[in-house]
Amino acid sequence: MKKIIDKGLYAEGLRQTRTLTVVFTVLLIFALTSSVVSNIKPGMITNIAQNLLYPWFALMVIIAAPVLTFSLFSFLSDRSRSDFYHSLPHKRSTVFFSYLLALITQFAVMLSAAGSFAALFITAAINYFNSSEVLYGSASYVLLLVPCFLAAAMLCCGAALIARSASGTAFNSAVLYAAIMFVPGLFLMIFSSTVRQMLPGAIVGVNTFDTHLNIPVGALTGIFTSSKTPWLSVPSAIYTLSFAVLYIAAAALIFCKKKSETAADPAPSKAIRNVYYVLVFCSVSIFITTYFTKDLTLRSFGRSPSMNFTVYCILYAAALLLFAIYALITTKSWRGLLHALPALGVGIVLNGVLALSLYGGVISELNFTPDPEEVEWVAAVRSEKAYDHSGYGIVTPTDLLLFDGEKYRLTDEAFKEEICRGLSEYMEDYKTGTLNIQGGGYAVNYVIKTKTAKKTRAINLIGIDQAALESALMRSEEFCRDLTTMPEPAGHAAHIYNKNASAELSDASDIFDALREELKTVGAAEFYEWNNRHKSPIEKRDMLCISYKIRHGGTEYNMIICTAEEMLPKTYALAKKKLPEVSADAEEFERRYGEAKSIRLYVDAYDSFASYELTAPGEDADKVYDIIGQLCPGRFKSGSFKYDLWIVIDQNEEWHDISYSFGIEILDGSSLEEKLIQLGFTVIPLSYTE
Amino acid sequence: MIEIKEITKKFADKTAIDKLSCTVKNGCIYGLVGANGSGKSTLLRTVCGIYKPESGHVLIDGAPVWENAEAKAKIAFVSDEPYFPSGATLSRMMKLYGSLFPDFDREKFKKLASAFSLDLKKRVSAFSKGMRRQAATALALSRKADYMLFDETFDGLDPIARGYVKNLISEEVMSRGAAAVITSHSLRELEDTCDQLALLHNGGLVLESDIADLKTTKFKVQIAFSGEYDRSLFGGIDVLHYEKHGAVCNMIVQGDRDETEKKLKALQPLLLDVLPLSLEEVFTYEAEALGYAFSTEDKEETK
Numbered sequence: 001m002k003k004i005i006d007k008g009l010y011a012e013g014l015r016q017t018r019t020l021t022v023v024f025t026v027l028l029i030f031a032l033t034s035s036v037v038s039n040i041k042p043g044m045i046t047n048i049a050q051n052l053l054y055p056w057f058a059l060m061v062i063i064a065a066p067v068l069t070f071s072l073f074s075f076l077s078d079r080s081r082s083d084f085y086h087s088l089p090h091k092r093s094t095v096f097f098s099y100l101l102a103l104i105t106q107f108a109v110m111l112s113a114a115g116s117f118a119a120l121f122i123t124a125a126i127n128y129f130n131s132s133e134v135l136y137g138s139a140s141y142v143l144l145l146v147p148c149f150l151a152a153a154m155l156c157c158g159a160a161l162i163a164r165s166a167s168g169t170a171f172n173s174a175v176l177y178a179a180i181m182f183v184p185g186l187f188l189m190i191f192s193s194t195v196r197q198m199l200p201g202a203i204v205g206v207n208t209f210d211t212h213l214n215i216p217v218g219a220l221t222g223i224f225t226s227s228k229t230p231w232l233s234v235p236s237a238i239y240t241l242s243f244a245v246l247y248i249a250a251a252a253l254i255f256c257k258k259k260s261e262t263a264a265d266p267a268p269s270k271a272i273r274n275v276y277y278v279l280v281f282c283s284v285s286i287f288i289t290t291y292f293t294k295d296l297t298l299r300s301f302g303r304s305p306s307m308n309f310t311v312y313c314i315l316y317a318a319a320l321l322l323f324a325i326y327a328l329i330t331t332k333s334w335r336g337l338l339h340a341l342p343a344l345g346v347g348i349v350l351n352g353v354l355a356l357s358l359y360g361g362v363i364s365e366l367n368f369t370p371d372p373e374e375v376e377w378v379a380a381v382r383s384e385k386a387y388d389h390s391g392y393g394i395v396t397p398t399d400l401l402l403f404d405g406e407k408y409r410l411t412d413e414a415f416k417e418e419i420c421r422g423l424s425e426y427m428e429d430y431k432t433g434t435l436n437i438q439g440g441g442y443a444v445n446y447v448i449k450t451k452t453a454k455k456t457r458a459i460n461l462i463g464i465d466q467a468a469l470e471s472a473l474m475r476s477e478e479f480c481r482d483l484t485t486m487p488e489p490a491g492h493a494a495h496i497y498n499k500n501a502s503a504e505l506s507d508a509s510d511i512f513d514a515l516r517e518e519l520k521t522v523g524a525a526e527f528y529e530w531n532n533r534h535k536s537p538i539e540k541r542d543m544l545c546i547s548y549k550i551r552h553g554g555t556e557y558n559m560i561i562c563t564a565e566e567m568l569p570k571t572y573a574l575a576k577k578k579l580p581e582v583s584a585d586a587e588e589f590e591r592r593y594g595e596a597k598s599i600r601l602y603v604d605a606y607d608s609f610a611s612y613e614l615t616a617p618g619e620d621a622d623k624v625y626d627i628i629g630q631l632c633p634g635r636f637k638s639g640s641f642k643y644d645l646w647i648v649i650d651q652n653e654e655w656h657d658i659s660y661s662f663g664i665e666i667l668d669g670s671s672l673e674e675k676l677i678q679l680g681f682t683v684i685p686l687s688y689t690e
Numbered sequence: 691m692i693e694i695k696e697i698t699k700k701f702a703d704k705t706a707i708d709k710l711s712c713t714v715k716n717g718c719i720y721g722l723v724g725a726n727g728s729g730k731s732t733l734l735r736t737v738c739g740i741y742k743p744e745s746g747h748v749l750i751d752g753a754p755v756w757e758n759a760e761a762k763a764k765i766a767f768v769s770d771e772p773y774f775p776s777g778a779t780l781s782r783m784m785k786l787y788g789s790l791f792p793d794f795d796r797e798k799f800k801k802l803a804s805a806f807s808l809d810l811k812k813r814v815s816a817f818s819k820g821m822r823r824q825a826a827t828a829l830a831l832s833r834k835a836d837y838m839l840f841d842e843t844f845d846g847l848d849p850i851a852r853g854y855v856k857n858l859i860s861e862e863v864m865s866r867g868a869a870a871v872i873t874s875h876s877l878r879e880l881e882d883t884c885d886q887l888a889l890l891h892n893g894g895l896v897l898e899s900d901i902a903d904l905k906t907t908k909f910k911v912q913i914a915f916s917g918e919y920d921r922s923l924f925g926g927i928d929v930l931h932y933e934k935h936g937a938v939c940n941m942i943v944q945g946d947r948d949e950t951e952k953k954l955k956a957l958q959p960l961l962l963d964v965l966p967l968s969l970e971e972v973f974t975y976e977a978e979a980l981g982y983a984f985s986t987e988d989k990e991e992t993k
Binding site: 008009011012016078080081083084086087088089090091092094217258260261270342583 | 759760
C-alpha cells in the first residue's frame with residue numbers, strides 16, 4: 001500500500017483519457033501535414049522537417065495538455081466525485097502520481113505516433129515529390145520531437161495541475177492555467193525588451209530574462225514572431241523538463257493539501273480567492289503598465305512614445321472590464337464584484353510599484369556617471385555569451401584573457417578620467433534627447449567599479465578609442481605576461497590552414513612546443529595588435545593559422561593563433577611544411593592524390609548562402625580533376641569568385657581540404673544547381689540549420 | 691473498531707462537528723440520527739478519511755485513518771450522493787471498482803445486481819434515484835470491508851428494497867464480524883436494524899445508547915387519582931416528561947420498570963397503565979430533556 005503508483009488507478013487513468021488521446025493524435029498528425037503543405041512554395045528550398053513542427057503542432061500540445069489534465073482531474077470540481085476519489089484506499093499522492101503517469105504515458109504515445117508519422121511523411125515526401133519541389137530535411141530531426149514536446153507537455157500538465165488543484169471550477173482553472181503557464185514568461189520577455197528599449201545601447205549587464213528555452217512559451221511567442229523553432233533543442237528540453245518537475249512538485253503539494261470539501265469552489269478560501277483576483281488583474285494590466293512606464297520615461301527624454309495617452313486609457317478600461325467579468329463569472333453575483341474591489345485596489349498598487357521600480361531602475365542606471373576620483377578601477381571584459389550562439393566558439397588569445405577581464409584592474413588615472421567624461425556626456429545626451437548613436441551588443445565591455453556600485457558599460461559606443469584601452473592594458477604587467485603565455489591545448493590535435501589549403505593534424509605537439517617557446521619572445525603590444533588585426537587568413541596572404549581546442553569555464557573553444565613570416569616565424573615555417581600543396585596541373589594532382597581513399601567535392605555559393613555536395617561520376621583522381629576542369633575553365637585561377645570549390649581528400653585517414661575559388665559562366669539563366677546537374681553531377685543540397 | 695476521539699471539523703466559520711467522541715465496535719450496527727445539518731455526513735466523511743478534522747483523531751483498529759491507505763482499505767463508504775462517471779454502466783462500474791479496490795468481488799456484485807434487478811448494461815444515468823442507491827449499496831457490499839458506512843442509504847428506496855438492504859447489512863455484520871454505521875434522519879428506519887443508536891445535534895453527540903437499554907429503561911405511564919395532585923406527588927421517580935389533563939396524567943419515566951410500578955401502586959391510583967415506548971418516543975423525550983426539539987415526523991427530504 002505504501003506506493004507512489006497504483007496499477008489500478010494508472011489503468012483507470014489511461015482508460016479515462018483514451019478517447020481524447022485518439023482525438024488529439026489525429027489532430028497532431030493533421031497539424032503536421034497541414035504545416036508542411038502550407039509552407040512548401042514552388043522553386044523554394046524547403047526544410048520539410050522544420051516546417052513539420054511549426055507552429056500548429058506546438059499549439060496543439062499546449063492545448064492538449066490542459067484538456068487531458070482537466071478531464072482526468074475533473075473530480076476536483078465535483079463534490080461527490082471528489083469524495084469518492086478521496087475515499088479510495090490510497091494516499092492522495094498515489095492518486096496524483098498514478099494519474100499523472102497515465103497522462104505522461106498518453107502524451108508519449110500521442111507524440112510517438114505523430115513523430116513516427118512525421119518521419120514516414122518526410123521520407124515519402126522527399127522521395128516522391130522532390131521532382132517538382134526542392135524539399136530537404138532529415139527524418140532524424142523528428143527524433144527531437146518526442147523528448148522536446150514531451151517535456152513541453154509535462155510542463156503544461158504541471159501548470160494545469162496547479163490550476164486544477166488550486167481551483168474547483170473549470171473556468172477558474174483555465175484562467176489560472178493561462179496565468180501560471182504563459183504570463184510569467186511573456187511578462188519577463190516583454191519586461192526585458194522594454195528595459196532594453198528604455199536604456200541606451202551603452203548600458204549593458206543589466207539583468208534581463210531570456211525565455212526562449214521554455215518550449216511552450218517559445219512556441220507561443222514563435223507564432224506571433226514567426227520564428228522557426230529556435231526553442232526546439234536538447235538544452236530547451238532539459239530546461240523545460242526542469243521547470244516541469246518544479247511545477248509538478250508544486251501541483252502535488254497543492255493536490256495533497258486540498259480539502260475535499262472545497263471541490264467545486266472557485267478558491268479554497270476567501271483569502272486565496274482575493275489572491276486570484278489580484279493575479280488575474282495583474283496578468284493583464286502589468287503589460288500595459290510596462291509599456292506605459294516606458295513611454296512616460298522616453299517622453300521625459302524627448303523621445304516620441306509608441307502609443308498615445310488615449311490608447312492607454314482604453315487599454316486600462318479593458319483590463320478593468322476583464323477583471324469585472326472574471327469576478328462576476330466566479331462569484332455569479334454583483335455583491336461578489338463589490339467584494340472583489342479591495343483586491344482590485346491591491347492590483348492597482350502592485351502596478352504602481354511595478355511602474356516605480358521600472359522607472360527608478362532605469363533612472364538609477366542612467367545616473368551612474370561617477371567622477372574619476374570615485375572610480376576604484378576599470379576592467380575590459382569580453383562576454384562569453386557572445387560566443388554561445390556562433391556554433392564555432394572561435395577565440396583569440398586576447399579574447400580568452402578578456403573573458404576573465406576583471407582580473408586586470410586598470411587604475412590608470414588618465415584612462416579613468418577619459419571613461420568618466422565619455423560616460424557622463426553620453427548619458428546627458430541621452431537624457432536630453434540629443435544622442436544620435438544607438439545600438440549595442442559590443443563584444444568588449446567595461447566594468448566600472450566605484451565604492452558603492454559596479455556597472456558594465458559599452459564604452460566603445462561612448463567614443464573611447466581602442467588605443468586608450470590598449471595603452472592601459474599594456475601598462476598591466478599581469479596582462480602582458482598572460483598574453484604571451486600560450487593557452488594550453490585540450491589534447492594534441494590541431495587544424496592548420498591558409499587561404500587555399502588546410503590539414504587536420506592528429507598530433508601537433510611539435511607545433512605547440514614551437515609556439516609555446518616562440519610566444520615568450522614576442523612583445524605583448526606587438527602580439528596584441530597582431531591579434532586584433534589578423535584573425536583569418538582571408539585577410540592576409542601568406543598567413544597561416546593554427547586552430548586548436550581549449551577549455552575555459554567548462555566550455556570548449558577553438559583557439560586561433562595566426563602566424564606569418566613576420567610574426568612567430570619558426571612556428572609558421574614548421575606548420576607550413578604540414579600543409580598540402582595546391583597542385584597546378586592534372587598530372588601533379590593525380591601524383592599527389594591518386595592513391596587517396598576518397599575524394600568528395602563541395603560547392604559553396606556565396607551569393608545565396610547555399611551549399612551542395614557533389615557526387616561525381618567515378619571517384620578516380622583524374623576524373624575529379626577533369627570535373628574541376630569543367631567547372632573551372634581557368635584552372636585554379638586565383639581571385640575572388642562567386643563560388644568556392646572544396647575538395648575533401650581522405651589520405652590514409654588524414655583529412656585534407658583544398659579550396660579553390662572558381663567561376664562558372666551561366667548564360668542560359670539556369671541556377672547553379674541546374675548547371676551542376678547539366679555537368680553530370682548528382683547534387684545534394686546541404687543544410688546548415690540541421 | 692472505529693474510535694472517534696474528540697474530533698472537531700469546521701467549514702469556514704461554521705463548526706460542523708464539535709469535539710465529538712464515540713466508538714463503534716466490530717459486530718455492531720451503529721445508527722446515527724440527526725436533523726439536516728447536524729453533522730452526520732461530515733462525521734462519516736471524516737471517519738473514512740475524506741475530511742481532515744481540525745482537531746482530534748479517527749482510529750481504525752488503532753491506526754489513524756487520515757492519509758493511511760491500509761486503514762482506508764478497511765472501509766466501504768456509500769455516500770448520500772453516490773458517484774458514477776458520466777455515461778457509465780454497472781459493467782463499467784464493476785471494472786472501475788475491480789481496478790480500484792483489491793477486495794472487490796465481481797461475482798458477488800453480479801449476484802447482488804441481479805437480486806436488485808439492475809441491468810449491468812444500462813447506463814446508470816438512466817436509473818431512478820432508488821436504483822442508483824441500490825447500485826451504490828451493491829458495489830459497497832461486494833467488497834469485504836471491515837467497516838461499512840452508509841449515509842442516508844435508505845432514502846429513496848422502496849420498502850422491499852429497504853428490507854433487503856437491511857438484511858444484507860445484518861448478514862455481513864453477523865457473518866464476518868464487520869461493523870456498519872448507518873445515518874438517517876428517520877428513527878423508524880434504524881429502529882429494527884441497529885444495535886446502537888446515537889443522536890447528533892449541532893455537531894455533538896447528545897445521546898448514545900444500546901437500543902435494548904433504551905427500550906427497557908424508559909416507559910410511558912398513564913395514571914389517575916380521585917383528588918387534586920401535581921408532579922411533586924412522584925418524588926423518588928425519574929420523570930422525564932409530565933403532562934396532566936384533568937384527573938389523568940401521562941408521564942415518561944426512566945428507571946426499573948417493576949420497581950417504579952410498585953411505587954406508583956403504593957400511591958393507590960384510580961388508573962395505572964405502564965406501556966412500552968417506541969424508539970422514536972424515547973428519542974423525542976430524551977432530546978426534549980436535553981433541550982432539543984426532535985421531530986417525530988418521518989420527513990422525506992429531497993437533497
